[in-house]
Amino acid sequence: MASASAPTTLSLLPSSSSSSSSSSTRTRSSVLVHLPSSGLRSVGIRRLGFSAADPVFASHVASKHHSSGKAVRGVVSMAKKSVGDLSAADLKGKKVFVRADLNVPLDDSQNITDDTRIRAAIPTIKHLIDNGAKVILSSHLGRPKGVTPKFSLAPLVPRLSELLGIQVLKADDCIGPEVEKLVASLPEGGVLLLENVRFYKEEEKNEPEFAKKLASLADLFVNDAFGTAHRAHASTEGVTKFLKPSVAGFLLQKELDYLVGAVSTPKRPFAAIVGGSKVSSKIGVIESLLEKCDILLLGGGMIFTFYKAQGLSVGSSLVEEDKLGLATSLLEKAKAKGVSLLLPTDVVIADKFSPDANSKIVPASAIPDGWMGLDIGPDSIKTFSDALETTQTVIWNGPMGVFEFDKFAVGTEAIAKKLAELSNKKVTTIIGGGDSVAAVEKVGVAEAMSHISTGGGASLELLEGKVLPGVLALDEAVPITV
Ligand SMILES: Nc1ncnc2c1ncn2[C@@H]1O[C@H](COP(=O)(O)OP(=O)(O)OP(=O)(O)O)[C@@H](O)[C@H]1O
Numbered sequence: 329m330a331s332a333s334a335p336t337t338l339s340l341l342p343s344s345s346s347s348s349s350s351s352s353t354r355t356r357s358s359v360l361v362h363l364p365s366s367g368l369r370s371v372g373i374r375r376l377g378f379s380a381a382d383p384v385f386a387s388h389v390a391s392k393h394h395s396s397g398k399a400v401r402g403v404v405s406m407a408k409k410s411v412g413d414l415s416a417a418d419l420k421g422k423k424v425f426v427r428a429d430l431n432v433p434l435d436d437s438q439n440i441t442d443d444t445r446i447r448a449a450i451p452t453i454k455h456l457i458d459n460g461a462k463v464i465l466s467s468h469l470g471r472p473k474g475v476t477p478k479f480s481l482a483p484l485v486p487r488l489s490e491l492l493g494i495q496v497l498k499a500d501d502c503i504g505p506e507v508e509k510l511v512a513s514l515p516e517g518g519v520l521l522l523e524n525v526r527f528y529k530e531e532e533k534n535e536p537e538f539a540k541k542l543a544s545l546a547d548l549f550v551n552d553a554f555g556t557a558h559r560a561h562a563s564t565e566g567v568t569k570f571l572k573p574s575v576a577g578f579l580l581q582k583e584l585d586y587l588v589g590a591v592s593t594p595k596r597p598f599a600a601i602v603g604g605s606k607v608s609s610k611i612g613v614i615e616s617l618l619e620k621c622d623i624l625l626l627g628g629g630m631i632f633t634f635y636k637a638q639g640l641s642v643g644s645s646l647v648e649e650d651k652l653g654l655a656t657s658l659l660e661k662a663k664a665k666g667v668s669l670l671l672p673t674d675v676v677i678a679d680k681f682s683p684d685a686n687s688k689i690v691p692a693s694a695i696p697d698g699w700m701g702l703d704i705g706p707d708s709i710k711t712f713s714d715a716l717e718t719t720q721t722v723i724w725n726g727p728m729g730v731f732e733f734d735k736f737a738v739g740t741e742a743i744a745k746k747l748a749e750l751s752n753k754k755v756t757t758i759i760g761g762g763d764s765v766a767a768v769e770k771v772g773v774a775e776a777m778s779h780i781s782t783g784g785g786a787s788l789e790l791l792e793g794k795v796l797p798g799v800l801a802l803d804e805a806v807p808i809t810v
């Protein structure tokens with residue numbers, strides 16, 4: 329990855345000047361940068377893939393060190409310590425509290441319908457087991473209000489045990505004397521799955537007393553719950569106040585590598601594809617990506633707000649009337665920044681919002697009254713595919729149409745297939761969570777992609793440049809001069 333190279337940019341702090349005559353010292357997971365004018369003060373994260381010049385990276389740093397969100401002078405370290413930085417001696421016989429995001433979908437019979445998040449959590453747990461740690465595994469499932477049997481983590485035990493090759497034990501609670509007894513009898517290399525942390529309202533309220541009780545079970549903390557890293561909850565953020573070290577797991581690290589690292593220092597040309605229903609839910613992502621990408625392809629329901637802003641008739645397509653000005657300003661911003669922003673030139677329209685609606689393909693400028701656009705058309709698929717053919721990095725967030733209806737899934741599926749094809753040609757392809765992941769899986773090309781995020785809301789917030797509290801709270805890597 330581009331981000332794994334030595335740092336070339338030092339403009340981390342808005343107020344600092346960059347320097348070409350800097351020297352650097354390395355840690356196992358980070359690079360320290362000495363700025364001649366102000367001494368040691370900025371750190372690029374090598375393995376976690378941040379570039380010091382990236383606004384997302386800078387915002388993580390800024391918010392950590394200044395409540396106003398502005399970066400402050402004198403910041404020394406921002407690299408997050410990883411579980412890979414801990415030695416075998418650090419782990420052997422230690423009780424490790426691992427927060428994973430095992431929030432998987434279950435059907436009415438409590439069968440797991442998609443085990444992606446369980447599989448993604450395995451490398452960290454396996455590493456801990458192999459190093460003789462005692463793993464206390466914690467997660468939420470759903471959004472229960474109090475103890476709710478259908479949100480128990482019990483159905484996950486067989487799959488976890490199968491993937492880890494050991495019998496995972498299960499506690500009926502996540503704190504209390506019974507849990508303490510089970511922890512005390514846990515052998516080295518054993519795994520105890522705690523019950524859903526959200527059965528306690530204190531979890532989402534991030535109550536320190538509850539966090540302290542969770543923390544009291546263990547000697548150290550590993551956060552691998554990327555999908556929940558945008559939540560400042562007791563088991564993601566609160567426990568870090570009571571457990572040292574508190575480090576990132578391998579999944580969290582990989583998500584940051586791609587969603588921050590590969591996006592902030594991409595192999596170019598860098599294209600972003602943004603779809604989904606509404607422009608209002610993607611403003612932050614579009615604005616953030618406009619700062620970084622060379623090509624921006626827009627699809628999904630949001631395009632009709634852009635068309636209308638340009639004076640086109642859109643029939644009964646989805647339009648956000650109060651975002652017409654915003655759409656115009658985004659188009660102007662793209663132009664000013666030299667970003668090639670492409671809107672679909674033809675659309676598939678329907679006479680009603682239904683899987684069995686009558687449909688036809690029309691130019692984007694010829695949507696009749698009473699018809700609504702539900703997918704991008706064949707000419708647009710061709711134009712988008714040709715544009716993508718030139719790229720080295722592509723990130724995709726949001727479907728091109730109403731892909732839940734087969735008739736209007738063609739554009740989304742074509743983009744998924746195109747990205748799989750590019751991935752096979754060594755283009756970095758990143759799928760940013762949510763419905764685009766579901767689309768890629770539906771087409772059966774998930775394996776081909778460079779990275780598929782396990783986080784919906786978390787990936788969106790990260791792409792928008794927001795700070796993830798679950799990441800910020802982790803220990804910073806200790807620099808070692810070489
Ligand atoms: N032309 C369209 N008209 C109406 N709805 C559309 C259109 N195109 C796509 N959609 C709908 O947009 C929804 C996805 O939008 P959303 O903004 O939630 O995207 P997402 O980024 O994939 O989701 P998430 O926020 O979970 O990551 C899908 O349910 C899809 O049917």
Ligand SMILES: O=C(O)[C@H](O)COP(=O)(O)O
Pocket residue numbers: 429431470471555556559783784785786
């Ligand atoms: O599914 C998700 O996006 C995560 O598990 C977070 O769940 P939440 O939105 O209920 O916090």
